[in-house]
Amino acid sequence: MSIFKHIKMALLSGIMTISITSTFGQSIPSFEENIPFLVTFGSESSTTWGDDDFSQVFFFVIPKTQVNPVFIRVFDPGTGGKYDEVKGTFNTKTKFSVYGGKGCITNKDARNTNPTGNYKSGNMLSTKMFTTQYDNAWYSFGPFNPTSGEYSAEYGGYIFKIIAQGISGDDGNLYRYYLSTSNTSNKDVQGSNAFTFEYSFRLHDSPNEVSHIYPYINNHVVSVKQGNFDWDYDGEFKIVTNTRLSIPLSKSGDGNWARSEHKVYSKEKESTFDIQMHKNKSKPAKNNNITIYITNQYDEALPFYTVPIGGAPKPKSSIKVRKN
């Protein structure tokens, strides 16, 4: 290897380090979740690839203190190139649309786990269709006036919604979001958060990686139902709460749903659950995409926050772990 190659490698390493560092904070998925990518497949795909509805809705919460413009940045919004999951040749169109304004979150359809009804509620603020553009690059939607989101005291700020929709094709579009104050770089919006009611994402291939998602359990929840799709029985799948170290969940196979219901203890209310995904140490699934939702006893979807509310649960070690 020549000296130039060493230098190039060193530079690339540096860039990668910066890139990884920059995904902290407002990155969706977040650093704590340890999820490499969100995923949305083209509408002509098979659901067995892990996306049950070829659509993903994410909400951003911007605190009232934010008065400057915000941008919703999408990393690798097109389908093609390095990260995306090709089926044959890349032929997928993905449309990203940002919504704010009245009904953005308060419309009941917006909080569904399935893209039905008026789930595109609110004012569409920006939209763009991607094919193969912006491979391994960021595209910025915005700027957005924070107050043009829908204000929700329940969610703690102005709500913006971004819908990724596989319009056509059969490839998997892997992407990430970043809520930023800049359109050219990822700069945190302090105090912001993001959540979704149905999470479709790509798991690490490495069996050593543990991914997390963080549903928030409010005061009215007495039991939760979880549904996971296309887990491919890829290892351990459990909930950790502030009182329990492990609540094993029903696990789905290839292209199907698995659902289970679990009681919520009173001490677990108004806290965050940690749904952990531990891949099989042996024969871990490659390119495993999964879709998960969680509802309360009324089948109302509960939000997965990318930055866990109150932090990730840390049960005391003295608590005895029991199988549910």
Add this chain to the structure above:
Amino acid sequence: MRILILFILIAGGVWSQNFKFNQYTIEDGISQNFIYSIQQDSKGYLWVSTGDGLCRFDGKRFKNFNVQDGLSENIITTSFIDQNETLWLGHNSGGVSVMKNEKISKVKPSKDCISAIKGIRSLDSEIYFLSQNEGLFHIVDNIIVPIGNFGFSGFYAFEIMNDKNMLIGTDEGLVQITKQNNKWVKKSVLFKDKWITTIAKGKMKGVHIVAIQDEGISEVKLVGNQLKTKVWKINKVKNVTINSIFEDDNFNVWLGTNGSGVLKIKNTDKYSAKGRVTSYNTQTGLSSNFVRSIYNDREGNLWVGSFGEGLSSLQNEFFVFHTLPIDLPDLSTYAILTTNNKRYLGLNNGLMVMKADSINSYTFYTEHNGFVNDRVTSLYEKDNSVWIGTLKNGVFEYDKTLKTFIHRKIDSGTLSQQVNQISGRGNLIWIATHGGLYRYNTTSKEVTLFDMSSGLSHNAIISIEISKNGAVFVGTFSRNLFKIHNEKISKLEVKNTGELEIVSISEDFDDNIWIATSESGIFRYDGIKFRHYTEQDGLYSNYTYSIHHDKNGNIWVGHQGCLSKLNVTDNQITVYNHLKGINGQRLPRAMFLDNQYSLWIGGEYTLINYNADDENKNIIAPVINLTSLLIDEKLFSTNNAIELPYGNYRIQFEFIGISFKNPDSINYKFVLEGHDKAMSKITSENFALYGNLSDGEYKFKVYAFTKEGVISEKPAFISIVIDKPFWKKAWFILLIIGIIGASIYYLFDLKTRRYKKNELILQNKLQEKTKEVVEKAEKIEVINKDITDSINYAKRIQSSILPDIQILTDHLPESFIFFEPRNIVSGDFYFIEKHGNKIIVASVDCTGHGVPGAFMSMIGSVSLRNIYNSFNGTWKTPDEVLELLDKEVKTLLQQNTTDSLKPLEEITRDGMDLTLCEICLENNEVLYSSARRSIITVQNGEIITMKGDRRSIGDTDPDSTPFTLHKLLMAKGDSLFLFTDGFTDQFGGPRNKKLNIKGTREIIERLQTRNKNEYFNTVSTAFFEWKAEQEQTDDVLFIGIQF
């Protein structure tokens, strides 16, 4: 390594042209930095819609309105001003607000309209608007009424083409809707599945400009009922998101984009794939690349509403800012030289040589390529060379052809290596250094030094200027400006000032020498005296760095971070500060007027190009508005006329002349009609205060002027009526008049009533009196009747004593007597008696007339008769008879004068005048005597008047002479006329005069033509004709005796 550096220096930068945008953010008063829409109303106000309410901008201040003021919501997504000057505001959640006359109201919200309003327009006075998710609506009676969504779900723009066609931009294409049977229906869809981000009306009639996401721009035009499109092929706008479009008067199209700032498509390049586009973005001076709205105001200023960075305006392009293409520390321009094809910049670190017409081709000379790393302080072109002065390394000569430098060692002294300025003329080059002023002859190579030993006050020569007549003006540390001409140094004392450091000198077109000083402002030397300009005259600062004139002869002065421009015509100084883009640059002595008369000014990292023509073009009159009205410190609306109750008021009018081009240079003049006799003087104050206004009708008018004198088209005005005090009011005056009238009436009535009362009393009294009078009258009448009867009886008595005329006519038959008493009884009487052959005839006029006269006549008649009957054979002639009669009368009337004891007033003066004739019938001899009476005779046709004695019968005059006896011999046919004064004294005739003797003679003369038997009638007729309507004066007796 050196190669790498040279590469950077030569080609590493970009010579960019910057534009100056004024920027307004929250810090300037705007309510939010997210600008959604911009409009300008007819009053000149700019209405800026933000995410936190509405802002009204007048060039200086923002006035903000939000939900507290009545807005439906704070986020205003779109705005529109209709033909009635009503501002319509569309909100983020479907609300619509209306502002009219600064009053905000809400259109009644509708549950059918809950998404962002994306456009508002009017058609036939009806307001239509587009809701992003719900489609088209209109407003009927302040109620939002849905029209339809035409099968679409995302609406982003619309424009009205005509009264039957609209264009609606959706995220699924451009929809044409048309009105059929009063219903809007979908007609066609263009650009299917494309997101139409905005639509604008083009300048060409019927043309609309449509922005299509990721596709660029297309023209759309209605031909018949069909839409025809013409795609603009221009590549540079294809992949941008266009939020706003307008086409200017020159058909250039301006685009507000999301991410690419503002793009201007040249009018000729729309349809060309390689069409030219000017970018206004963060690289060229714009504050943000995310532009939501752009607007072209009435003055032609471009307003840019950014999404997150506030409002910007590109107001002029007379300053063009060129960012130096290299990035080195402390990069200031100290010298500028422009030749036909090159531009030389003396920088802090070397020399930059660039093509004059290219922004990317330049060479930066330092020690690496033949020059030195030193500040270039001065540049002077001489033939094929450029002479370069440096701060530490003396003079260099740059060969323009060979592009090489020669170090010219004029002097070896250290101080002389510090070159401050180089200039020249002909073969002489003048080099101002800290070690003196050197003159270098390029032909003879001779060097001449001018310093303190030559007469200069200091060896450090800071500045020089060679005038048109060859004189060299020298600036140094001194209170003098030095002039070297024809080898002679003269000292021009700048009076009334201290020590000066003359940092820059410039000669203007009119041969004035201008000097800039480091701390004392500037001076003009007109060849005779100096005139001083300082901060007090308007200079930004007395600290100056440079001075030069521009194309129009105006003088530009460089300060720290600011420029001053002195208009030499009116001595007005304009300051160009950060609002004009001169912000923070230190402006050293680098000013250069190129051969195109374009002024170049050096700054830090920036080269400023000033074009005088661009500054003065398109000067639009400001619009003047009243902003507030304070009456006794209380705020009143300026929209309506003010009516105030009577009092004395302190009134303050505040106003603003809106001119966004130069809001700080607006001047005003005003008048308060009804108070001021003439317009005020021109003032820059935007208020007028009147301290003590009392009752009256006033009209305040104010005009605004630009500094160029362009006046507002019409004044702003307001009428104020301060009510009169009640005592000046018509009703009060009428009341007073009424009261006075009523009082007068009352008094009159009172008086009338009193009068009537008195009248009644008087009437009663009158009646009583009348009755009394009537009674008395009746009595008097009775008495009168009795008297009359008595008098009549007396007349009968008197008549009985009058003799019969026949006594006379028996003998003198043609004689006659005309006897006409004035009253019933007469004081006149005639006496006729016959005694023998004598007939006595007397015509007697007794004193008085009427009854007294009658008494006297009785006395006279009786006395005469008694006298004639008492003769007893002794005849008495008439004179003797008159004496007897006189005696008798006096006796009877007790008028003897001998009775001296009798009081005078008791002595009567009664008596009689008479003529007494004694006619002898035998011989017609007439003897007569007359007491005061004349007689007239006609003898032989001659009329003779004979006067009587001047003595009356009864006359008390003791000196009276005896009566005279006269004798007449009358012939046949002669006449004798006796008469009393009643005949001659009668008034009448045409002039109401007495008849007199003369008239009597005329009557007698007339008788001569008559028959004697007509004498009586003639006399009586003549008398009555003379008297006519006049009252008879006295008793009349006229006796004619015809012989």
